[in-house]
Amino acid sequence: MAARQKTIITCAVTGAIHTPTMSDALPYTYDQIAEQAVAAAEAGASILHLHARDNATGAPSVDPDDFRPFLPRIKQATDAVVNISTGGSLTLSIQDRIRPAATFSAEMCSMNMGSMNFSFHPLAKRYESWKFDWEEDYVANSNGNIFRNTFKDIEEAATTLAPHDIKFEHECYDVGHLYNLKFCMDTGLFKAPIFIQFVMGILGGIGADIDNLVFMKKTADKLFGDDYRWSVLAAGAAQIPMATTASQMGGNVRVGLEDSLFIQRGKLAESNAEQVAKIRRIVEELGNTVATPDEAREILDLKGGDRVNF
Ligand code: KMH
Numbered sequence: 001m002a003a004r005q006k007t008i009i010t011c012a013v014t015g016a017i018h019t020p021t022m023s024d025a026l027p028y029t030y031d032q033i034a035e036q037a038v039a040a041a042e043a044g045a046s047i048l049h050l051h052a053r054d055n056a057t058g059a060p061s062v063d064p065d066d067f068r069p070f071l072p073r074i075k076q077a078t079d080a081v082v083n084i085s086t087g088g089s090l091t092l093s094i095q096d097r098i099r100p101a102a103t104f105s106a107e108m109c110s111m112n113m114g115s116m117n118f119s120f121h122p123l124a125k126r127y128e129s130w131k132f133d134w135e136e137d138y139v140a141n142s143n144g145n146i147f148r149n150t151f152k153d154i155e156e157a158a159t160t161l162a163p164h165d166i167k168f169e170h171e172c173y174d175v176g177h178l179y180n181l182k183f184c185m186d187t188g189l190f191k192a193p194i195f196i197q198f199v200m201g202i203l204g205g206i207g208a209d210i211d212n213l214v215f216m217k218k219t220a221d222k223l224f225g226d227d228y229r230w231s232v233l234a235a236g237a238a239q240i241p242m243a244t245t246a247s248q249m250g251g252n253v254r255v256g257l258e259d260s261l262f263i264q265r266g267k268l269a270e271s272n273a274e275q276v277a278k279i280r281r282i283v284e285e286l287g288n289t290v291a292t293p294d295e296a297r298e299i300l301d302l303k304g305g306d307r308v309n310f
């Protein structure tokens with residue numbers, strides 16, 4: 001068993017890229033996002049990974065005006081680290097996708113480390129009615145998606161965001177993405193200590209199982225030595241089991257309705273906070289403690305909540 005450690009819980013509050021609104025618990029309005037983000041922080045999340053949605057259509061949005069109504073509310077009500085997505089939407093350019101993180105000079109933002117198929121089209125057969133008109137086609141046609149994150153895109157995002165001193169959540173969906181990250185570090189694009197999110201269970205990326213997690217971790221050890229911190233995000237039913245495994249292997253965890261609408265097999269979660277409370281309970285019962293936002297800032301070497309622009 002790993003030594004007793006502080007476990008950082010990230011909560012990805014808002015489904016946007018790959019989570020159709022097939023649960024009333026999934027927040028998409030400004031008020032819902034603010035309320036659920038605050039509740040997730042109160043339940044033990046020290047990092048809040050945030051997307052925004054157009055409030056009229058429910059569609060994923062990278063317009064800073066769709067972030068503005070909730071970011072200050074979250075900052076006023078919690079001390080949690082705000083991490084703004086640069087994934088945004090699978091159809092947008094990297095220039096559009098990084099605008100919210102740059103506009104608000106967040107403490108953290110995501111950085112997707114490779115181009116890939118990114119599909120959730122099997123969900124289209126599972127639902128008969130949809131909350132928003134665009135969702136059925138968006139989901140059904142996702143088998144034609146390429147999530148574009150070329151080396152040029154990564155370089156553009158990193159150099160544009162560099163003046164903001166933002167710590168990246170390097171989302172690695174497969175082993176090759178770790179090598180992409182290593183290449184970028186060797187060329188001076190990213191500085192240690194880096195924070196890697198092993199993303200498991202996306203159709204187009206590595207499967208969510210323990211053998212694969214061990215392989216990802218061993219590969220990262222080989223490439224980055226002590227110069228990295230890591231966390232696991234598993235999509236769908238594997239979310240809590242893989243987070244539990246990661247916490248016992250010395251890693252950190254990400255939960256949230258962005259990656260799974262469920263609290264257990266067949267049962268929808270009532271909120272993001274419910275998932276945070278569940279993983280917190282597990283982490284603590286198995287002998288670790290949960291990092292506070294300031295502990296997360298120290299562990300990840302963040303610039304501080306007083307240096308954001310919202
Ligand atoms: N939900 C994750 C699998 C991003 O925001 O940049 C993908 C994600 C990407 O979180």
Ligand code: ZN
Pocket residue numbers: 012049051085087110258
């Ligand atoms: Zn995201």
